[in-house]
Amino acid sequence: MISPVEERRPAVRAALRSIQWFTLGLLLLIGIGPLYMMVKGAVSPSADLIARPLALWPADPRPENFVTAWDDLSIGHYLFNTLQVVGGAWAVQLVVAVTAGFALSVLRPWFGRYVYGAILATMFVPYTVSMVSLFLTVIDLGLVDSYWSIWLPAGANAFNVLLAKRFFDALPAELFAAARIDGASTWQLLVRIVLPMSRPILAVISLLAVMHSWKDFIWPLVAITDPDKQPISVALANLAEQAPQDELIAAMAMALAPPVLVFLVFQKYIVAGLGFTGVKG
Amino acid sequence: MKTVTAPPPVTRATPRPGARRVKPRFGRTAVTALIFLIPALVVFGAFSWWPIVRGLLISFQRTNLIDPAEWVGLANFAALFADPLLGTAIRNTLLFVGLALLIGFPVPLLLATVMSTVRRGAGAYRFLVYLPVVIPPVVAILLWKWFYDPGHGLFNELLGLAGLGPFPWLDSPGTAMLSLVLQSTWAGMGGAVLIYLAAIVGIPSELYEAAQMDGASIMTRIWHITLPQLRPVIGLLLLMQLINTMQVFTEPYVFTGGGPENSTLTVLLLIFRYAFQDGNYGQAAALSFLLAIVLGVLSAVYLRATRSWSAS
Numbered sequence: 201m202i203s204p205v206e207e208r209r210p211a212v213r214a215a216l217r218s219i220q221w222f223t224l225g226l227l228l229l230i231g232i233g234p235l236y237m238m239v240k241g242a243v244s245p246s247a248d249l250i251a252r253p254l255a256l257w258p259a260d261p262r263p264e265n266f267v268t269a270w271d272d273l274s275i276g277h278y279l280f281n282t283l284q285v286v287g288g289a290w291a292v293q294l295v296v297a298v299t300a301g302f303a304l305s306v307l308r309p310w311f312g313r314y315v316y317g318a319i320l321a322t323m324f325v326p327y328t329v330s331m332v333s334l335f336l337t338v339i340d341l342g343l344v345d346s347y348w349s350i351w352l353p354a355g356a357n358a359f360n361v362l363l364a365k366r367f368f369d370a371l372p373a374e375l376f377a378a379a380r381i382d383g384a385s386t387w388q389l390l391v392r393i394v395l396p397m398s399r400p401i402l403a404v405i406s407l408l409a410v411m412h413s414w415k416d417f418i419w420p421l422v423a424i425t426d427p428d429k430q431p432i433s434v435a436l437a438n439l440a441e442q443a444p445q446d447e448l449i450a451a452m453a454m455a456l457a458p459p460v461l462v463f464l465v466f467q468k469y470i471v472a473g474l475g476f477t478g479v480k481g
Numbered sequence: 482m483k484t485v486t487a488p489p490p491v492t493r494a495t496p497r498p499g500a501r502r503v504k505p506r507f508g509r510t511a512v513t514a515l516i517f518l519i520p521a522l523v524v525f526g527a528f529s530w531w532p533i534v535r536g537l538l539i540s541f542q543r544t545n546l547i548d549p550a551e552w553v554g555l556a557n558f559a560a561l562f563a564d565p566l567l568g569t570a571i572r573n574t575l576l577f578v579g580l581a582l583l584i585g586f587p588v589p590l591l592l593a594t595v596m597s598t599v600r601r602g603a604g605a606y607r608f609l610v611y612l613p614v615v616i617p618p619v620v621a622i623l624l625w626k627w628f629y630d631p632g633h634g635l636f637n638e639l640l641g642l643a644g645l646g647p648f649p650w651l652d653s654p655g656t657a658m659l660s661l662v663l664q665s666t667w668a669g670m671g672g673a674v675l676i677y678l679a680a681i682v683g684i685p686s687e688l689y690e691a692a693q694m695d696g697a698s699i700m701t702r703i704w705h706i707t708l709p710q711l712r713p714v715i716g717l718l719l720l721m722q723l724i725n726t727m728q729v730f731t732e733p734y735v736f737t738g739g740g741p742e743n744s745t746l747t748v749l750l751l752i753f754r755y756a757f758q759d760g761n762y763g764q765a766a767a768l769s770f771l772l773a774i775v776l777g778v779l780s781a782v783y784l785r786a787t788r789s790w791s792a793s
Contacts, residue, residue, distance in 0.1 A: 201681075201689050201702050202598055212699070216598060223595045224606065230667060231609035235616075237635060238624055253633045254642075292524070300521035309514035319521065322529045324780045328728045328749055329773040332756045332765045333536035334528060339546065341527070355524040386513050415617055417731045418749075422757060433619040437735050440623055449627065452620045463615040467608055470615075 235456070242266065242450040249445060262446075269450035273439055275432070279455065282431040285420065288347055289354035289413035290406060296355040297405050298398075301364025302390050306376055316365070323358045328418065335422055349423040354413055360405050367401035368394060407470060414459055536773075539766040546760075557767040567768070569743050570751040576658050577747060578726045585666035586722065590715070592670070593677035594703065607675065614671035622735040625664040626651065651737055654744035661732045661745060669725075673718050680714040681707060713786070720783040724776060748772055 206212050241249060242265055244258035252259075270276055300319070304312045327334065334353060343349040371394065379393050395402070421434050430438075432455045440448060463470060540557055542550040561567055596606045613621065628635040629650040640646040650660045688706050697705065708715075730749040733739055739746035739754075748768065756765035 201684075201707055202699055203690065203693060206693075206699070219595055220599055223592065224602075224609075227592075227606060227609040231612040234621075234624055234628070235612070237628070241627070250633045253635060253638045292520075296520045296524055299517045299519075303514040303517035303521075307510055307514035307517065309511040309518075311511070312514065315518060315522070318530065319525055322525065322533070323784065324777045325529075325533050325773055326724070326728060326776055326780075327529075328730070329769045329776060330529075330532040330536045332752065332762055332769055333532040333539055335756070336539070336544070336546075336762065337527065337532050337535065352524050353528040355520070356529040358529075361521065386517075390517075411615070417619055418734075418753070422753075433617050436623060437619050440626075440735070445627070448623070452623055456616055456620050459615045459617060460612075463612070467611075468604075470611070 235460075238449060238453050238456070241446065242269075242453045244446060246444060246446045265446050265450040266454065269443075269447040270454065272447060273435075273443055273451050275451050275454050277428075278430065278432040278435040279458070281429060281435075282414065282433070284347055285350050285431045286410055286413045288351035290409045292351045292355035293357055293360050293409040294402065294405060297357070297360035297364040298390075298395070298402070300361045301368050302394060304361075305365045305368035306389065306394065307386065316361075319358050319361050321358075322356065327353065327356075331419065331422065334419075338423055343423075345424055345426045345429055347424075347429075350413070350416075350420055353419070354409070357409075360409070363401055363405055364398075367398060371397055403469065407466075410462075411459075536766050536769055539762055540770045542763055544762045546762075553763065557763040561764050561767045564764075566743065566746060566751060570746050570748045573658065573743075573745060574727060574729065574747045574749075577662060577729050578723060580659060580662040581665060581722065581726045582719075584662055585670060586719065588666065589670045589673035589718075590677055590711075593674045593681055594707065596674070596678055597681040607678070610674045611671035613668050616668070618668065618731045619735055621668050622664060622732060625660075625667075626736055629660055652741060654742045657737055657741060657745050661729075661736055664736075665726075665729070665732050673722075676714065676718060677711065680711055684710045717783070717786055720779060720786065724779050724783065727772070727776060727779070 202212070202216065207216065240255075240257060243261045243263050244265075245260060245262055248255070248258045248260065300315075303309070304316050338344055338349045338353075343352075375393055376389060379389050384392065415433075417433050417437075420431050421437070424430050424434065427435070427438070436448075436451060436455060439451065443451065539550070541552060541554060543553045543556070544550045592610060596603065596610070599606055616624075631637060631647055631649050631652055634650070636650065637647040640648065649656055651657050684707065688710070689702055692702050692706055728749055729747050730753065733745040733747050733750050734753070737745045739750050749772070752765045752768050752772070755761045755768065
């Protein structure tokens with residue numbers, strides 16, 4: 201919206217630069233600021249947090265808070281629970297999206313459009329509004345306190361199926377015909393032809409699946425009642441009532457580290473992937 | 482860092498009308514397709530289609546997990562409407578939705594406009610703006626709860642330097658909901674900024690060049706070109722935000738548990754209380770049913786808008 205010629209004019213340039221620097225400062229403050237205060241809080245003694253809340257670094261830093269929190273609050277255990285929840289939900293979502301997308305886009309049975317319609321119709325009903333009956337169903341199936349109660353419902357994600365189907369639709373049909381003539385079975389068609397060409401969409405579905413299940417709170421809170429099996433976010437919400445402040449903050453910092461590290465490593469794919477799907481994280 | 486581009490390729494990928502496809506009606510392929518559809522049919526059947534139907538049924542039943550369910554007609558709805566907390570929850574939810582719209586809606590648009598002018602270091606801006614989004618909500622909320630502490634919290638100490646406060650934040654019915662909205666805006670704006678940014682980058686530069694030749698100033702161009710060009714995206718994000726904020730749960734549950742004096746009790750939190758604290762599944766399902774109608778209408782508008790947006 202601002203042309204290069206204009207940008208060279210000193211007045212425009214100065215105004216633009218100052219707005220940009222101001223915005224960068226603001227983003228640093230709201231993006232890094234809270235995380236920095238958390239790390240500072242994690243290594244501060246509780247007394248220091250109350251006496252000098254604005255200090256940039258504690259006078260007597262205690263990195264051993266991390267060890268204490270890890271041991272006392274069993275953070276490792278809860279993180280491992282979260283890892284299982286996320287891993288299983290990811291796998292189920294990929295399997296469902298790929299098989300359904302393949303059947304609906306490539307195999308195209310006569311009843312495909314009805315199944316696809318019924319799947320898309322679920323987008324009108326967010327799962328939170330059928331949560332009560334979902335819980336009763338999970339009880340009937342005897343899945344309460346089993347991670348299957350999170351993994352399987354996670355697979356019922358219409359948007360994943362839509363993404364997979366639309367991507368497969370755009371693959372050249374001639375390839376499928378050629379593979380058929382060469383005697384490829386349906387399974388080989390999926391594994392040897394479709395999947396190798398579908399890495400981008402598999403990455404997008406994986407990304408959405410992992411982010412979604414890492415951030416989900418209400419369903420794990422409802423479905424996993426055994427405190428020993430809860431994922432870290434549910435466990436932290438419970439620990440918040442009892443744990444000492446400095447240990448709790450150290451625990452929060454450790455719960456935060458894995459997703460932030462993943463974001464740091466994959467940030468360009470994550471940021472591009474979001475633009476790709478137009479979906480809000 | 483890669484540039485974010487819109488419109489997304491997936492939406493382009495609708496089947497070409499002339500494409501040759503193997504299109505058998507019955508027989509072996511239908512059976513094979515059915516086998517490949519088993520995972521989807523199982524998970525959607527058991528965990529989406531059946532719960533939706535069952536939720537409807539339960540709202541007319543009395544269920545306690547032990548005795549067989551008993552039909553009670555509209556009794557659940559009658560009990561629901563007799564509960565004075567229903568009005569409170571609806572008012573609070575609308576307050577959250579309204580405040581989130583007022584605060585959370587213009588900020589990402591403004592940020593994206595500024596960020597679109599950045600040439601060098603654009604990646605840093607995007608990284609910073611998206612960072613809060615990757616933080617698990619419970620961690621972010623507990624962190625802000627600590628900042629909000631009226632005694633020695635970061636916010637009151639900082640505002641105290643400027644001679645303001647101290648504010649009660651989460652401890653007063655007057656400011657609790659606003660505190661929730663501030664945190665939720667911070668946590669959620671990254672996604673909206675990136676979507677706006679992609680849309681702004683996608684506006685054809687010829688439009689700006691033509692306007693500039695006619696002597697339009699930078700502000701005029703933003704007002705008369707950027708904003709009108711963004712109208713479809715703005716509408717979409719508006720609906721998406723409405724749908725999301727109507728379902729607000731984690732913030733009131735972790736921040737305040739619905740207090741003080743039920744000032745942050747939202748509809749979903751009330752459903753949660755009915756079902757998982759009182760064991761009153763029928764009444765919870767009745768309220769879910771009402772919420773589902775509102776969200777269903779919003780989603781229908783949203784999907785319609787998405788379709789016409791990606792078709793254009």
